[in-house]
Amino acid sequence: MKIDLTDTTASKINKALVQGRRAIGTPAVGMVLTMVIVTDEENAYDAIKAAEEASREHPSRTLVVIKRHARTPRDRTNSRLDAEVRVGADSGAGETVVLRTYGEVSDHADSVVLPLLLPDAPVVVWWPVDAPEVPAKDPLGALAQRRITDMYAVEAPLTALQARVNSYAPGDTDLAWTRLTPWRSMLAAALDQARTKVISAAVESEADNPSAELLARWLGARLEVPVERVVTAGPVVTAVRLGTKNGEIVIDRPEGPLATLSLPGQPSRTLALKVRSTSELIAEELRRLDADEMYAVALRGESGTKETPRHV
Amino acid sequence: MTELEALPDGTPQDAATTPEGSGDTTVEPVGVKAVDVTAVDVKAEAKSNGPVPVADWENPLRDPRDRRLPRIAGPSGLVIFGVTGDLSRKKLMPAVYDLANRGLLPPGFSLVGFARRDWEDEDFAQIVHDSVKEHARTPFREEVWQQLAEGMRFIPGTFDDDTAFKQLRSAIEELDAARGTSGNYAFYLSVPPKFFPKVVQQLKRHGLASPPEGSWRRAVIEKPFGHDLESARELNALVHDVFDPEQVFRIDHYLGKETVQNILALRFANQMYEPIWNRSYVDHVQITMAEDIGIGGRAGYYDGIGSARDVIQNHLLQLMALTAMEEPIAFDAESLLTEKLKVLKSVKLPENLGEHTVRGQYAAAWQGGEKVRGYLQEEGIDPKSTTDTYAAVKLEVDNRRWAGVPFYLRTGKRLGRRVTEIAVVFQRAPHSPFDSTATEELGQNAIVIRVQPDEGMTVRFGSKVPGTSMEIRDVTMDFAYGESFTESSPEAYERLILDVLLGDANLFPRHQEVEESWKVLDPIEEYWETHGKPAQYPSGSWGPKEADEMLARDGRSWRRP
Numbered sequence: 086m087k088i089d090l091t092d093t094t095a096s097k098i099n100k101a102l103v104q105g106r107r108a109i110g111t112p113a114v115g116m117v118l119t120m121v122i123v124t125d126e127e128n129a130y131d132a133i134k135a136a137e138e139a140s141r142e143h144p145s146r147t148l149v150v151i152k153r154h155a156r157t158p159r160d161r162t163n164s165r166l167d168a169e170v171r172v173g174a175d176s177g178a179g180e181t182v183v184l185r186t187y188g189e190v191s192d193h194a195d196s197v198v199l200p201l202l203l204p205d206a207p208v209v210v211w212w213p214v215d216a217p218e219v220p221a222k223d224p225l226g227a228l229a230q231r232r233i234t235d236m237y238a239v240e241a242p243l244t245a246l247q248a249r250v251n252s253y254a255p256g257d258t259d260l261a262w263t264r265l266t267p268w269r270s271m272l273a274a275a276l277d278q279a280r281t282k283v284i285s286a287a288v289e290s291e292a293d294n295p296s297a298e299l300l301a302r303w304l305g306a307r308l309e310v311p312v313e314r315v316v317t318a319g320p321v322v323t324a325v326r327l328g329t330k331n332g333e334i335v336i337d338r339p340e341g342p343l344a345t346l347s348l349p350g351q352p353s354r355t356l357a358l359k360v361r362s363t364s365e366l367i368a369e370e371l372r373r374l375d376a377d378e379m380y381a382v383a384l385r386g387e388s389g390t391k392e393t394p395r396h397v
Numbered sequence: 398m399t400e401l402e403a404l405p406d407g408t409p410q411d412a413a414t415t416p417e418g419s420g421d422t423t424v425e426p427v428g429v430k431a432v433d434v435t436a437v438d439v440k441a442e443a444k445s446n447g448p449v450p451v452a453d454w455e456n457p458l459r460d461p462r463d464r465r466l467p468r469i470a471g472p473s474g475l476v477i478f479g480v481t482g483d484l485s486r487k488k489l490m491p492a493v494y495d496l497a498n499r500g501l502l503p504p505g506f507s508l509v510g511f512a513r514r515d516w517e518d519e520d521f522a523q524i525v526h527d528s529v530k531e532h533a534r535t536p537f538r539e540e541v542w543q544q545l546a547e548g549m550r551f552i553p554g555t556f557d558d559d560t561a562f563k564q565l566r567s568a569i570e571e572l573d574a575a576r577g578t579s580g581n582y583a584f585y586l587s588v589p590p591k592f593f594p595k596v597v598q599q600l601k602r603h604g605l606a607s608p609p610e611g612s613w614r615r616a617v618i619e620k621p622f623g624h625d626l627e628s629a630r631e632l633n634a635l636v637h638d639v640f641d642p643e644q645v646f647r648i649d650h651y652l653g654k655e656t657v658q659n660i661l662a663l664r665f666a667n668q669m670y671e672p673i674w675n676r677s678y679v680d681h682v683q684i685t686m687a688e689d690i691g692i693g694g695r696a697g698y699y700d701g702i703g704s705a706r707d708v709i710q711n712h713l714l715q716l717m718a719l720t721a722m723e724e725p726i727a728f729d730a731e732s733l734l735t736e737k738l739k740v741l742k743s744v745k746l747p748e749n750l751g752e753h754t755v756r757g758q759y760a761a762a763w764q765g766g767e768k769v770r771g772y773l774q775e776e777g778i779d780p781k782s783t784t785d786t787y788a789a790v791k792l793e794v795d796n797r798r799w800a801g802v803p804f805y806l807r808t809g810k811r812l813g814r815r816v817t818e819i820a821v822v823f824q825r826a827p828h829s830p831f832d833s834t835a836t837e838e839l840g841q842n843a844i845v846i847r848v849q850p851d852e853g854m855t856v857r858f859g860s861k862v863p864g865t866s867m868e869i870r871d872v873t874m875d876f877a878y879g880e881s882f883t884e885s886s887p888e889a890y891e892r893l894i895l896d897v898l899l900g901d902a903n904l905f906p907r908h909q910e911v912e913e914s915w916k917v918l919d920p921i922e923e924y925w926e927t928h929g930k931p932a933q934y935p936s937g938s939w940g941p942k943e944a945d946e947m948l949a950r951d952g953r954s955w956r957r958p
Contacts, residue, residue: 115876269465270469273456273466274504276456277456277459278471278577304458309457343540343543343544346504352576355547357540369465373464
């Protein structure tokens with residue numbers, strides 16, 4: 086069911102949540118976390134959909150904060166909060182509150198969110214777009230254990246990446262990193278099989294791809310070898326080559342979801358490396374809510390990397 | 398169990414769902430890094446087609462802090478005997494696909510089917526394709542399918558056909574060369590018990606059971622693990638003769654269920670349950686596994702076996718062991734075995750088996766809006782059969798924690814609905830400040846672990862009824878975590894197949910447990926054989942009235958699950 090509240094406050098929203106839950110006959114809640122999505126009107130639909138799908142795995146209360154832009158100075162002085170409370174079938178496996186803020190209250194969205202957080206449950210903030218400069222210092226970010234940003238959604242990803250390095254605080258994570266998990270697990274599995282020291286490495290990807298950069302930094306940090314970046318036509322990451330004294334370990338994904346794994350002295354095999362949907366990425370993010378130390382390692386990378394852009 | 402039961406209907410005789418056998422699964426918990434290096438092959442030398450592995454090698458890309466990286470099985474293949482059976486089509490093949498789809502299978506993973514069919518590899522691939530499309534949990538993706546399909550082989554033949562096993566051997570060698578499976582194979586025996594010795598001996602004869610240096614060969618077997626202690630021991634001897642006891646994995650698919658694994662989390666990761674998890678607070682425990690279906694086409698297998706051997710001996714005693722056991726010193730196969738064995742060994746049977754055990758047979762009746770046949774009218778069943786389709790037993794665990802607390806185990810076919818649960822029922826409060834009218838409707842507190850369907854937990858306690866007068870009534874609080882259709886909530890078979898490939902034996906009962914369980918059940922079966930006959934109960938009910946009387950004698954009653 087859906088309850089619309091116009092020009093409202095957090096306590097009225099709380100009442101509506103209780104009312105909604107009673108109406109559908111499930112007064113007990115088994116929700117495990119509060120998910121705060123900070124977005125604009127344009128990206129709200131997709132983000133809510135992804136969060137609802139992810140909530141089937143992690144039943145949660147989703148608070149969507151949409152900051153509305155006022156077009157006239159007069160509107161800007163008018164402060165207003167509208168809310169849309171969805172429970173039951175309209176809201177995945179949990180509850181969703183869509184908050185629209187107008188005027189000054191937009192700068193104080195944390196005052197609306199704080200009373201609506203589930204008692205004693207972890208809080209996750211996700212900025213599908215327009216992440217703050219320093220997520221951990223953002224008023225909403227400061228409420229959360231886990232802060233999810235997405236470098237795919239910015240104009241200059243590599244600049245953003247540098248900003249993430251500088252502002253990193255435990256609990257930060259980025260979907261550009263989440264997208265790498267299948268690649269990373271296949272690389273680790275390949276190395277499990279090769280069982281040999283890696284002496285060189287190269288990551289091939291489209292230009293300015295933040296995932297590729299993170300992957301290169303992670304490989305550099307873990308393997309302690311310089312990692313070459315090769316620019317290709319894409320899409321996204323197209324290949325990773327690890328040089329060993331027996332030959333090269335290559336995962337090659339020229340296009341589409343089908344990749345080839347080659348190990349020295351072994352027949353090459355195909356493997357499926359698909360690009361995952363946002364809801365799957367979010368579900369993965371929510372599986373662990375403690376600090377992702379490997380992300381920090383990947384962000385910082387190693388100094389011994391060299392840049393040799395080459396166009397293919 | 399219920400879902401397994403649903404499968405075998407119409408199972409072709411060369412591919413049943415219920416292989417017989419036993420073995421041992423004392424595999425050291427193998428870390429992700431070491432999946433392809435078990436204790437046997439530490440001195441792994443150069444494989445025929447691989448690079449020279451470095452001793453003490455640690456994968457720099459793995460780090461305990463990196464918890465996103467899933468456990469992926471090492472290079473390996475799975476050989477399924479009786480691949481045309483229902484279990485294989487409805488559970489195993491979809492589970493393999495789901496694992497591949499979740500990226501948990503190694504690149505080059507190969508699937509070999511063995512059955513008495515005149516098929517080519519492509520025909521087999523088509524069968525797998527169809528069963529995956531119909532039964533897989535995760536969406537069908539062409540690229541995942543391609544990855545799998547390249548490694549599919551089919552060997553036509555019967556189990557005494559030497560040519561077929563020679564063919565199997567060369568197929569495995571071919572796959573090692575073409576797909577890099579490195580000689581690591583699990584043999585899944587999805588065949589009826591009577592074929593079991595044959596298959597195992599053929600594997601031995603053709604050198605398939607002994608792994609080449611630096612690789613492993615594992616056997617996966619399904620219940621029944623014998624039909625009594627003696628036959629179970631025979632089977633163990635038979636399998637252990639061919640496979641290293643540590644490489645034999647017995648599937649009890651209940652143990653692959655999330656909720657069952659959650660019993661241990663609930664008990665040992667929390668502070669609030671363990672203090673009351675004993676005879677001072679617990680009145681009794683009821684473990685129920687009810688099915689709403691009949692025996693279907695399984696007459697041949699079921700008659701003479703019955704529900705107690707089919708369900709209590711394995712599933713229910715395992716659930717009971719997990720519920721009653723002490724805290725293991727670590728969450729690994731060895732420690733779990735130690736604790737479960739202690740429980741099974743301290744099980745005490747009631748002195749008067751006639752009063753504290755009940756068996757029954759379903760009779761014709763209306764069940765859930767459908768008119769169904771009774772057991773004795775089922776096709777292929779002797780009208781004078783005394784096989785039980787319902788069994789209830791009272792057991793005690795004779796140790797300090799549980800002395801005097803009865804564990805009631807019951808299972809049956811054609812009961813009210815399909816449900817499996819463990820209910821820990823607590824004693825009444827020793828003193829009540831409320832007068833008796835206020836608490837008239839108050840029952841006993843209970844913690845119910847719902848194993849299937851609707852996996853989760855229920856807590857039942859008393860609460861004041863809103864209003865002016867003091868009136869206390871039972872309420873329940875439900876907990877359900879996640880839902881079964883998400884990618885990360887795997888089917889039991891998925892989890893178990895992955896564990897086999899990883900060599901992780903935590904969730905597999907071992908031959909000592911199997912034998913101890915038979916020691917519990919054998920005296921009951923012997924008593925039943927010589928005393929009376931099964932009571933009749935109408936299909937769709939909750940069992941014979943004798944079962945209700947059995948609890949009434951103790952001043953208790955069955956929960957309606």
